[in-house]
Amino acid sequence: MLDSSPAIVDAIYKRYARKVKHMVTGWGGNIKEAANVFEEVIMAIYDYAHLHKLNLTNRFEPFFLYACQLKWKQDLMQKSPNKAMSFHPQAPAPGLDEQHIKYIEAALAAPHTRQGTDNTRGELEEMIADQRERWFHTKDGPHSNVSIYVIITAIIGAGLAALLFISPWHKDIYRQFSGTEMVHANHVASEQDTALLMHQAAVAFNHGHFNKAIGLLDQVIVRDSLHTSARYYRGVSLVDEGKLMEARTDLNKVFNSRSIYRYDAAFYMALSYIREDDKQQCLEWILKIPENSTVYWKAARLKEELNY
Structure with missing residues (x-):
């Protein structure tokens, strides 16, 4: 993560996105909130590890999933305190030792001050933004306007092609797949x-x-x-x-x-x-x-x- 490795970020999403989504939605949240939890935990771990040279000796899965549970409990306390009181984060097997729980609590406790420009962090944020649409897609998500734009332009492009009696194949396909957001x-x-x-x-x-x-x-x-x-x-x-x-x-x-x-x-x-x-x-x-x-x-x- 400290190297903003695309393969590592992709693996984290593949292995844990669905689990975090089910956890959050099962405890009163929605897909957008699940995405926020996932992203904020990744960035919190990055910031903490960047400042403190964090070296995990426990497995990453219980570490990450427990961090997501704890983050959702924090969010749930703001959203629905009564429900939050009945939600008790628990690390999946084989669990975590006390030191690693302290790492997580410290990472989530407060924003960490960064010195100067951190290009690697910027790359990591960009990768996370790209992954959101793939793993936490929702109709009211951040890319909905882009999706609507792509659909509308594809329809208009196809219609104009038909009116002008030209082959629409390459324009239709291009507009269908070309929508992206900077x-x-x-x-x-x-x-x-x-x-x-x-x-x-x-x-x-x-x-x-x-x-x-x-x-x-x-x-x-x-x-x-x-x-x-x-x-x-x-x-x-x-x-x-x-x-x-x-x-x-x-x-x-x-x-x-x-x-x-x-x-x-x-x-x-x-x-x-x-x-x-x-x-x-x-x-x-x-x-x-x-x-x-x-x-x-x-x-x-x-x-x-x-x-x-």
């Missing part, structure tokens, strides 16, 4: 601050103003050519604007890096070929996406659409 943190700073530029780019991107987003991301990349997050979202924006060769240059660089977005970049490379009705090249890029990546489920659905 993850960012709210930020207030001077105009010279790269984080502020990323925030402004995210606002433009998430409102579908891709040309504006590209201009802002250009400024970020001029300052930091290794900023793979900026390069990835610029590539996505360029695909949507139909500037496919420029988009592929960005997406190729992200794919060939160690960025957390490398397989997302591969997915958008595939979508760029959808825009040219090139099924074979699209399939070749889909096959580069491994099963343990967060975008694999979308890649598998796209492959089905291609009838492979």
Whole structure:
């Protein structure tokens, strides 16, 4: 977790997301609250381990699930104190020793002050935001507006294609799979601050103003050519604007890096070929996406659409 490893984060969600969801909903919560508990516990453990060099000697599963129970009890005390009093967190077998329980209590007790910029924490937050839609999907979740936008634009695109008597295949498929949201943190700073530029780019991107987003991301990349997050979202924006060769240059660089977005970049490379009705090249890029990546489920659905 301290290295913001995508494989580790993905494994945590695969193993424990359903258990936490059932625990929270079984004790008076909803899916959104379950997602909040899961995410806040991950970040609390990260912050505590980052400051205190935490080294677990107990198994991670009881440690993490007990932390989620304790966090939900804290939330439940605010929401329904009477119900919270009857909820008693208990670590799953084989349990936890007293020291590890103290670690959890300390991690959840209060926010931990961080010194300077922590890029790894930012990457971890972005991965968690991507996982929320996959494991804690809800109609009133944070991505509902994006989903509605994708559906509406897909319908409009198909309708216009029919009216203009042109083949709608690549436009329909592209619009069906191209919806994404640029993850960012709210930020207030001077105009010279790269984080502020990323925030402004995210606002433009998430409102579908891709040309504006590209201009802002250009400024970020001029300052930091290794900023793979900026390069990835610029590539996505360029695909949507139909500037496919420029988009592929960005997406190729992200794919060939160690960025957390490398397989997302591969997915958008595939979508760029959808825009040219090139099924074979699209399939070749889909096959580069491994099963343990967060975008694999979308890649598998796209492959089905291609009838492979």
